[in-house]
Amino acid sequence: MSSPDLVQLVERLHQDLGRPERELLAPGSSWNLSQTLQHCAQTVRYSVTGYPALRPALFRATAGALAKRVFLRRGAMKHPLGAEIDGAPPLDPALPVTEAAAGLADAVALFTGHTTEHAPHPAYGRCSHDEFARLHAMHLAEHLPGLAGG
Template structure:
């Protein structure tokens, strides 16, 4: 037979009485409200990017690096030009930047962000981009720690470097290095990350008749 618990005084000044729970409930309610606002703001921002289409963004979408490279070859074989307003980087700089991203996924990024950033904001950004199939980022933002891009670089040499990086990635069967912002990605996730990255940059260029 279970013992009957002892009775305790319940007055506000009784010895051993617990403090009221209202402040904690108010705190939790406020925290939940702020979290809801944060999620709503993030969702609104994502929807804004989905609906936004600036004049120099063709909003290309590719599922694989090979798909993106076919567009690279099409542009490289013709009179490729940046769409107005022109991006800060020219065609050769863009190709080298995209090659660097693929190379670093195999070799290691020189200046990765903290594990905390990768596991929170970085992972959330990749999830959002992956769900909508496109990424949106500053097209003139270098990879942290990467060698500076050369505006005078020869376009054919830049193209050859990107081709080699894409081939090396396709043939790679070993472990991949954590992305500087997104953190650890498997081969399929990296495939999507590189394809989205290429698509975002290629969207700012086209063939001019």
């Protein structure tokens, strides 16, 4: 299975912003669309600027590295959809969706223009640019399966 393309998903998001949230969000999402977009923007941005907190090195080298390999091989990920990023600012449920979408687009632009080594992921550890691009796309697709469905 091939993973979705991050830039294409963000372009699709801008086309789909008028659709009902329930058509975009994963069933059982604990966040609204704005919070979900803020969360996805945080993780994309942090892969460039550095995550606020990392899991222990042993975890990143073992269970985290294994999870990364499995997700990349499958082209899809599965994780708790309400899990916030440790140390990240709280998600604002009242932030307009258009602002949250613009924040995600800005984070993706920062990421796509990044040419040096990325910050380690809190669970997966070091990732190449291509690995992060694929992981971010899978992350967005898991939170917003309505985008990936075409």
